[in-house]
Amino acid sequence: MARVPVPPADLARLAAGAVVSAYGLGALAVARGPGERTTYAGASELAAALTTAAGLALVAAGMVASLARQGRRIGDLALLAGFLWFAPVWAGWNGGPALARSLGTLAAVFTLPVLLHLVVAFPSGVLRSKGARALVIAVYLGAALSALGRALFRDPFFDPACWDNCTDNVFLVHSIPDVARAIEDVDLWFVACAAAALAALCVWRLAAASGPARRTLGPVLAGGIALAGATIAHSVVLSRAAIEDPSDSEFLAVFVVGCAAVIVIAFGLPWALVQARIQRRSVARIAADLGEAPPPGSLESALADAIRDAELQIAYWLPGARRYVDGHGDPVDEPVAGPARAVTRLIRNGHEVAAITHTATVADLEREVGAAVRLALENERLQAEVLAQLQDLRVSRTRIVETGDAERRRLERDLHDGAQQRLLALSYEVRLARAGATADGDEELARMLDAAGDETAVALDELRDLAHGIYPAILTEAGLAPALQALADDAPLPVELDELAPERRPPAVETTAYVTVAEAIEDAARRGAAFLSVRVHGADGRLSITAQDEGRPRSHDLPHLADRVGALGGTLELGDTSLRAEIPCE
Amino acid sequence: MRVVVADDVMLTREGIVRLLKDAGIDVVAEADDAELLLREVRLKRPDAAIVDIRMPPTHTDEGLVATHRIRTEHPEVGVLVLSQYVEPSYALRLLEEHPERVGYLLKQRVFDVAVLVDALRRIDDGETVVDPTIVARLFGRQRRQDPLAELTEREREVLGLVAEGLSNRAIAGRLFVTERTVEAHVKQVLLKLGLDLNPDSHRRVLAVLAYLRGERSI
Numbered sequence: 001m002a003r004v005p006v007p008p009a010d011l012a013r014l015a016a017g018a019v020v021s022a023y024g025l026g027a028l029a030v031a032r033g034p035g036e037r038t039t040y041a042g043a044s045e046l047a048a049a050l051t052t053a054a055g056l057a058l059v060a061a062g063m064v065a066s067l068a069r070q071g072r073r074i075g076d077l078a079l080l081a082g083f084l085w086f087a088p089v090w091a092g093w094n095g096g097p098a099l100a101r102s103l104g105t106l107a108a109v110f111t112l113p114v115l116l117h118l119v120v121a122f123p124s125g126v127l128r129s130k131g132a133r134a135l136v137i138a139v140y141l142g143a144a145l146s147a148l149g150r151a152l153f154r155d156p157f158f159d160p161a162c163w164d165n166c167t168d169n170v171f172l173v174h175s176i177p178d179v180a181r182a183i184e185d186v187d188l189w190f191v192a193c194a195a196a197a198l199a200a201l202c203v204w205r206l207a208a209a210s211g212p213a214r215r216t217l218g219p220v221l222a223g224g225i226a227l228a229g230a231t232i233a234h235s236v237v238l239s240r241a242a243i244e245d246p247s248d249s250e251f252l253a254v255f256v257v258g259c260a261a262v263i264v265i266a267f268g269l270p271w272a273l274v275q276a277r278i279q280r281r282s283v284a285r286i287a288a289d290l291g292e293a294p295p296p297g298s299l300e301s302a303l304a305d306a307i308r309d310a311e312l313q314i315a316y317w318l319p320g321a322r323r324y325v326d327g328h329g330d331p332v333d334e335p336v337a338g339p340a341r342a343v344t345r346l347i348r349n350g351h352e353v354a355a356i357t358h359t360a361t362v363a364d365l366e367r368e369v370g371a372a373v374r375l376a377l378e379n380e381r382l383q384a385e386v387l388a389q390l391q392d393l394r395v396s397r398t399r400i401v402e403t404g405d406a407e408r409r410r411l412e413r414d415l416h417d418g419a420q421q422r423l424l425a426l427s428y429e430v431r432l433a434r435a436g437a438t439a440d441g442d443e444e445l446a447r448m449l450d451a452a453g454d455e456t457a458v459a460l461d462e463l464r465d466l467a468h469g470i471y472p473a474i475l476t477e478a479g480l481a482p483a484l485q486a487l488a489d490d491a492p493l494p495v496e497l498d499e500l501a502p503e504r505r506p507p508a509v510e511t512t513a514y515v516t517v518a519e520a521i522e523d524a525a526r527r528g529a530a531f532l533s534v535r536v537h538g539a540d541g542r543l544s545i546t547a548q549d550e551g552r553p554r555s556h557d558l559p560h561l562a563d564r565v566g567a568l569g570g571t572l573e574l575g576d577t578s579l580r581a582e583i584p585c586e
Numbered sequence: 587m588r589v590v591v592a593d594d595v596m597l598t599r600e601g602i603v604r605l606l607k608d609a610g611i612d613v614v615a616e617a618d619d620a621e622l623l624l625r626e627v628r629l630k631r632p633d634a635a636i637v638d639i640r641m642p643p644t645h646t647d648e649g650l651v652a653t654h655r656i657r658t659e660h661p662e663v664g665v666l667v668l669s670q671y672v673e674p675s676y677a678l679r680l681l682e683e684h685p686e687r688v689g690y691l692l693k694q695r696v697f698d699v700a701v702l703v704d705a706l707r708r709i710d711d712g713e714t715v716v717d718p719t720i721v722a723r724l725f726g727r728q729r730r731q732d733p734l735a736e737l738t739e740r741e742r743e744v745l746g747l748v749a750e751g752l753s754n755r756a757i758a759g760r761l762f763v764t765e766r767t768v769e770a771h772v773k774q775v776l777l778k779l780g781l782d783l784n785p786d787s788h789r790r791v792l793a794v795l796a797y798l799r800g801e802r803s804i
């Protein structure tokens with residue numbers, strides 16, 4: 001392991017953390033001493049412990065987070081929140097320096113906005129959506145206006161609701177108690193509304209997140225919801241009381257919930273980082289775990305497991321076919337990013353290797369996919385390309401067979417509707433002429449017309465056989481069972497057909513089954529068989545045809561039939577005196 | 587006799603109509619599809635209908651479907667189905683649905699006016715008509731143990747005529763023997779083939795055809 005030098009910025013953060021911790025412990029000393037009646041921490045030991053724990057937890061989380069590259073912005077926010085968290089204690093320092101108390105009073109106004117910013121911007125530290133950005137800006141603006149108004153016009157000495165700092169405001173320009181009162185009232189409900197928006201945002205993000213994302217984001221978002229609840233409850237309780245009293249049970253309960261929420265949020269920051277690290281490790285391990293010849297599509301499930309995102313999809317771009325396919329070579333839609341989904345495209349030499357659709361909580365998947373996984377992805381892309389080509393080939397083989405069948409069928413119809421009808425008409429004319437000749441007593445002509453009529457009948461028979469040989473119309477019109485019966489009627493050897501269900505199947509399947517039985521009959525006859533038993537059976541979306549005889553053993557294959565069955569994705573097995581074809585019906 | 591003729595090919599239809607008229611048969615209506623045929627049958631109540639098996643719109647088995655409806659809705663109207671296919675399956679289906687007053691003839695045969703008129707008369711008499719080519723095809727079917735081999739020449743002849751739908755009397759006329767002789771032959775044949783059925787029933791044609799096809803279960 002190489003030693004990683006700690007960059008100066010991190011040293012500054014560590015120093016800031018240490019300073020804030022010291023200042024927080026100082027606040028504790030203040031609360032347990034002169035601030036006994038003017039701070040929550042002074043009101044009870046529980047409140048003191050919670051105040052200190054929440055503040056220091058924020059500081060610690062901030063320091064841990066800022067050690068990780070992706071956590072820096074969030075870490076800074078946590079440090080700042082930890083700093084502001086102790087402000088109310090300093091404001092309640094009875095007998096303390098006026099400047100410190102005045103600043104503490106103003107800084108306390110910003111505690112909630114910074115916490116809200118922290119939760120909303122988590123985990124990237126960046127505000128992605130417009131709504132989130134608007135909420136954060138509004139809350140900062142409201143806090144700034146409120147702080148400014150209080151600083152300029154609120155003389156704590158004339159504030160009847162004052163409780164923590166009732167003596168000092170070094171910024172006071174002109175005391176206007178009514179304005180100060182109004183600002184406090186408006187601020188009370190503005191903060192409640194902001195908290196409600198925060199809660200809604202957290203609930204929405206939790207609902208929209210996939211399983212693994214919910215696991216990562218859960219603690220911080222849940223803490224955000226609890227914090228919002230405590231804030232709203234505080235506004236409600238305060239609006240009913242004349243003065244905020246830390247020893248009052250309602251106020252104390254709200255305060256305890258708020259502290260707990262902050263502790264949960266602080267705990268959630270390193271939790272998310274640890275989750276991300278676990279994820280990165282498992283992504284890096286994928287290539288090794290897959291082994292040398294992973295089955296198609298295994299990379300997708302491995303990656304999905306690694307980042308715990310069951311909906312993860314890998315799409316490979318086939319430049320030749322100009323479409324995306326999955327690991328099996330099956331066509332998929334072009335990957336697009338959605339509200340909670342991100343698309344990471346891995347490019348190599350200017351060509352896209354793979355497009356991965358995954359949960360948006362994994363911000364930088366490309367970095368996490370190491371060289372080994374990249375190589376595995378490239379391998380799978382090649383495999384998918386081959387599979388896709390194979391599939392195209394199969395489809396095209398099926399199409400060739402289907403086109404051939406359709407063409408034969410058309411020919412048969414043309415013969416039937418054209419030449420056969422004309423010959424029929426001709427035979428009718430001949431009959432008519434013959435009747436005339438007989439009436440006229442022209443025996444010679446009658447005989448000639450008889451001969452012509454017989455010839456026409458022979459021509460009709462031959463034409464019918466020809467048409468039937470081109471395509472057996474009964475197959476399309478009545479189905480496989482009657483068509484096979486007809487085959488057995490004409491067979492040169494006894495053929496026993498097992499009962500076949502009358503249900504219809506796709507034309508290509510019926511034709512192939514028919515051709516199979518026809519070939520089996522011909523083959524059995526060639527090998528001198530005295531009897532052929534045929535069984536056609538449909539199950540599980542497949543039609544299986546078995547033929548068994550007792551002729552001489554087969555000495556040659558049936559390549560034409562194998563091609564035909566194979567074209568539909570079926571299989572043909574030949575035994576010495578048996579044959580078995582399986583044709584998928586879809 | 588009053589007859590309706592249905593065939594979508596005008597040449598054939600007109601030929602048949604002319605032959606029938608020349609033979610003194612009253613053609614009360616013509617139709618070029620199954621719908622029109624059914625309407626005309628309802629309207630004119632003919633003695634028989636001559637129906638092409640292959641008619642619009644799908645040119646598959648419209649004729650058989652129409653036959654089924656005519657025989658169900660108007661049992662007094664006989665139907666002669668014309669086909670260009672030597673397919674026992676179609677003939678069997680026809681007889682399975684309605685064992686009386688139906689016939690299945692190859693189209694090219696109907697221009698022999700004697701055959702056509704004979705078929706119509708037999709259907710009108712309540713018999714069935716099966717084209718000899720169909721029967722010959724079934725007779726020619728290869729069998730593992732051929733019970734037909736045990737029949738005498740005359741018995742085979744009688745069996746063939748039974749399969750064509752002829753009554754004992756008609757068979758007697760064909761073979762220049764007495765009806766009683768034919769009855770005896772038929773009895774003997776059914777015995778040898780192991781067919782347990784009333785030798786005079788209408789169903790004997792279907793039973794014999796099915797037997798020849800190897801479908802013993804009937």
